[in-house]
Amino acid sequence: MTETANTISLEALKTGDREAFARLVDETSVHIYRVALQILGDDQDAEDVLQETYIKAFRALPDFEGRSSLTTWLYRIAVNEALMLVRKRKPQTISVEENTPFDAEAESDEMEIVDFCCLPEGELLSSESRRFLEQAVQNLPANLRVAFVMRDMEEFSIQETAEALNLSKNNVKTRLLRARLRLRQELSVYFGGKIQKESRR
């Protein structure tokens, strides 16, 4: 996570100093845009979230209490905006079961057991595979996707992800496990098909 925003005077930001705010925007906006893009998978939606994040941040800065870092606070606003947009566009993608405890019984049911690690890198990283990987992330329920994007794509720690998502560390771990298992399952089916095709030749 970037901590560059720490070099900007918080006092200046809180009193509405526009130059300080412009610096904050320049130092953080690329990260906010990336996260929004990964969560939403759409340039225009990501741009809307980016703009809304800084509009809200500018309004809320005078009340910023510094309980988390400024960057974590910005991520939190951005993730909330992104999730609101997801709910608005696809209300069915946020389901109740995402908040239930991990159920090994249900998760282990019909697991695909295919050792796709043996496939050559060229196959695993082909442009077709990359498109599949992207789509698979977009198919995850939004709450799981957010945890996966923050932790495995943007490489935040569990602690940072928990702060940015306003969740407990255990909750982040459960969501991450679910997201990873679902993606593993999707990739197993996808690459399993390729292995079968290969063996028929």
Added chain:
Amino acid sequence: MSEHVQTPKCKQLLGSLSEYIDGDLQAELCAEIEEHLKDCDNCRIVVNTLRKTVELYKQTTEPVGLPDAVRERLFLKLELKDFLKKV
């Protein structure tokens, strides 16, 4: 190729696999998983493919910059036009 993960032990360990591949698991539980993996082909494949899944995403996440036009529209929206040139 679909199968159930066979034993109660497999199911019990499933909940710890994410932390296991991150190296964040207590040594005792780690040892328990490793002992189980010696004898369980299915779980070994699940662990390897879970690790590979995470690796593939890290490998394919491309650095995205902020497009100039997006930055410009952002600054205009925030009434920060005067500061557009200072990058």
